[in-house]
Amino acid sequence: MIETLRISHVAIRVTDLEKARYFYVDLLGFIETEKDGDYVYLRGTDEGQHHSLVLKKADSPGLSYIGFRVRRAEELDKAKEELARLSLKYTKIKEKGVEDAILFETPEGMPFLIYYDMEYVGDVRMKFYTHKGVSPVRLAHVNYMVKDVEREAKFLKEVLGYYETEWFLGKDNKTRDVIWFTRRGDSHEVAIARSERKTPGFHHETYYVHELRDVVKAADILASAGLWDSIERGPGRHGVTEGYYIYLRDFDKNRIEFFTEDYVVLDPDKWKPIVWRNEQIRYRSDFWGRPIPESWLNEWVPVEDISTGKLKGWSI
Amino acid sequence: MIETLRISHVAIRVTDLEKARYFYVDLLGFIETEKDGDYVYLRGTDEGQHHSLVLKKADSPGLSYIGFRVRRAEELDKAKEELARLSLKYTKIKEKGVEDAILFETPEGMPFLIYYDMEYVGDVRMKFYTHKGVSPVRLAHVNYMVKDVEREAKFLKEVLGYYETEWFLGKDNKTRDVIWFTRRGDSHEVAIARSERKTPGFHHETYYVHELRDVVKAADILASAGLWDSIERGPGRHGVTEGYYIYLRDFDKNRIEFFTEDYVVLDPDKWKPIVWRNEQIRYRSDFWGRPIPESWLNEWVPVEDISTGKLKGWSI
Amino acid sequence: MIETLRISHVAIRVTDLEKARYFYVDLLGFIETEKDGDYVYLRGTDEGQHHSLVLKKADSPGLSYIGFRVRRAEELDKAKEELARLSLKYTKIKEKGVEDAILFETPEGMPFLIYYDMEYVGDVRMKFYTHKGVSPVRLAHVNYMVKDVEREAKFLKEVLGYYETEWFLGKDNKTRDVIWFTRRGDSHEVAIARSERKTPGFHHETYYVHELRDVVKAADILASAGLWDSIERGPGRHGVTEGYYIYLRDFDKNRIEFFTEDYVVLDPDKWKPIVWRNEQIRYRSDFWGRPIPESWLNEWVPVEDISTGKLKGWSI
Amino acid sequence: MIETLRISHVAIRVTDLEKARYFYVDLLGFIETEKDGDYVYLRGTDEGQHHSLVLKKADSPGLSYIGFRVRRAEELDKAKEELARLSLKYTKIKEKGVEDAILFETPEGMPFLIYYDMEYVGDVRMKFYTHKGVSPVRLAHVNYMVKDVEREAKFLKEVLGYYETEWFLGKDNKTRDVIWFTRRGDSHEVAIARSERKTPGFHHETYYVHELRDVVKAADILASAGLWDSIERGPGRHGVTEGYYIYLRDFDKNRIEFFTEDYVVLDPDKWKPIVWRNEQIRYRSDFWGRPIPESWLNEWVPVEDISTGKLKGWSI
């Protein structure tokens, strides 16, 4: 097992960097660390690290990769061994601010990056007079789609050291359709959901905000800017995870969630994963029973092949 | 014109007083002034008057009447003259705490009550240790359905002294489908909407709460109590009126809204009613573009005939 | 009696327009209508009128005048008669956006302006993507110091049509030390407090904000910008008026308050002014019993003489 | 080093269990697990464990002990060895719901309890309709006074595995006066402050609440119940830890804090403790520069001697 520390960042593809910056920085309030060529590096107010959200100029939307931080430099070597043992393809890469990283594919084909050391630029958490938009605080979790949920879950647990906090059962009340995982002890850092497609997809990344008012502000801001197409789902309260949420789509249809008031796992060894049965469908995803839009259920973006940097598309 | 002071109270019909009390008092936090026979008298935390919401035991849900307070005792006599002049039927009645009231029907057949003097029992606004639920503050407005919106509007303006703050145009962008009226200067105290039915219906009454958190708490409380059927629409932000809202249904399907952050008309004479055109349908009722459930669009409760106390039903 | 409509605006003196603009616009989020010569015209998000806060370049801080709007153009003539009858000095003036105004002195020497018509530039209340700082909503009230509180109160009631909502008794539990007045029906639009000085002083103007969070944000923003000297008192909850408050001082020591959650007088004729006795001193100004800083109790700014435009100073 | 998991509970002494229950349960909203003889066992809404706050009937206020949970049963044996090695006195005890615990004294004489297994009764975090008061969520941290801060710090780090997040320097800008420690990664779970007294004292325990509104509600509730003596300090924003806070005193002068919006240490290895110098005194304890009451600076309660169960008092 690799000693993962936590989820660290997400690199997504946007077709127009300036429009994306307007959405993420000007409207939503992400902190811009720097722009460098085809990349814009963003972070939340409480993140001292160089970036937690990377916008990469590309010809179509999608996910480049999800980044995790490991607890020690040595874990990178351990990772190579584990990946080789599991015949998972990997490659060494650099990122702006990260000299040493490994990019690999999970058993279900998701592009993951792990690293130990990223440049620190300092947080702006108490520079309140500079905060704007919804003041995204920190990357909280990612949610992605795979065909074999159980195979991916085994990897997350046995190789990356995550544990399960909750899951949804499918119509048969046996199959697991969605599973939530944590390592740090928040309600979750990763969730994976079952998809019929052979290739994985990226559903959304989520930033923690300080309170309900900030979640709602996202809707007020986008609606007043005329961007109704960007307000996809919520504001609502999740049954699973307890968090207040809102889901947005950027100009490329990449999805981002803002989220707050989830729980903390106080005693990981005592935690009994919460099993949501199919008959609880009315309130497990939305605690209040609000309907879920079709787009949220059926749309997600493709992910890059780590060898080519090209999107895998949907090889159904 | 009668010198109306403000909207004052609503009397609704419930089939089970104890269940209704559980809903309105135990869960939502209304203040109970007293129970007297088939009536339970409720008020908000900031209302010193004896009641603003009357629950009346009846064999089916519906509205008994909407109450307004006039500015002087003499207005009641003036009202009789006006009503006689307009050939509108009226009758004198008493209420618990109100010795002298007139019950009448508007041109479109809505049961209205006007009075000058109601017993004062004192507000509990700063007794914070007694507040619970969503702490309803005060009755804010009512919303009802009529066939001839323009005839009713004329009455509200010319006889009761209300003025228009906003309206929705229908598909032709000419006909007015919904109109909002105020007298006190809040965004509205009365809204009327066009219905195809010959007899009027009552859509909802609304209580002001102090902030967004209280609006949302209504959903959290009802969902946790297993009452998903009671959470009909929202939480959301209205385009019209600007208010944050949630619509609930009690056990009898009477509808109640909680609401906050609407505007104040600072200069009534300068106010230009906001005209919402049909192409703005996406964000005029819900500013964020959230879909409106069918039940909210198509369901409302019947109103009592002031002569018989029986429901008029839907004489279509 | 003049038919006053409401409190409308305040004109204050600042020694550095750019620094004042940084404070009011950049940090606190006032909307700037325009700068014109030695004047900067500001307003809250919900105010369509040209200005509610005027910053006037001057060589020392203080109050130019407090503005009120009357209900009809004719009230201005009526005002002249009333003022002449009372031997109060007055003069006609213009303001940017106001062609016709009367500037006069109250019996206790406060400079008041009344007008009927001000240019409308439109509110920005639902342009949420443009809001910043604490998003001041609208001018709520003013608070000033006079020697003869009772004489001033008589004028506010008999000439301007205000009524009393609450008052503080002095040590003898007879003398009124502070009195709150409303016309629109909020907790208050004007408060006057007893001072030992012969000439009146201006204590503060107050803007309504939407919720507690905005009140507190003022402190977070100013502290993070290093302006601790500007955070004078609060955040707190008033006993009198019930409002959550914070008092700030600008770079010239002019005082501004942000405020929310006060009550509404539902029945003016039924309202029994709340009398706070001296033994309630612990919680009447601050409901939680927080100590009041000496500066708040003893410092205020001088007001202009309407004839000369020069400050009256403290002719003790 | 013992593998501590987290701070778990606090046992305090109260002279009247019914009055204490009124304060903690009826007014503040703690969840009561059970009363058993001279003990009342309380917990927050998100705590599944049997108790996190124990009220013990005693003849004077004070602290019985602070409880920590270890990660494995074996840690208890390891603890005995460590304590013996350091010549710290310890004893085995039971608690309601905890079969096996070790009570010991830190180098500076604080009574600490460690255990591995406590009965689980289930959390009520999403039973929103049962929440009341300020809805305390979970125990967040404790703060206590010792003479030799550095000796105690060494123990917390080397034996219990805590690390430092922030500290205050004294007048010489060298001596550390207060130090904050975390293990789970919140801003802190333990803070220790320098005292001149030979025997240690307990300053306060703190519960996390969901948002600012809940912090402020504590003041509104207590003030409205006439308990001004119980509102000691705040609401405010800490510079250190960033949290919004309020400090209360129960009927015995035991102190409790409610707190929210502190930060999370994302990268413990990268964290550079924040050093607050003496010249930052204006805003390090209160970010807004609010004055700190004398009682908060000078008053705390004594702690029990683990051998006798009697208070140590102040052997100065």
Ligand SMILES: [Ca+2]
């Ligand atoms: Ca929070």
Ligand SMILES: [Fe+2]
């Ligand atoms: Fe999510």
Ligand SMILES: [Fe+2]
């Ligand atoms: Fe409504």
Ligand SMILES: [Fe+2]
């Ligand atoms: Fe004020």
Ligand SMILES: [Fe+2]
């Ligand atoms: Fe603390």
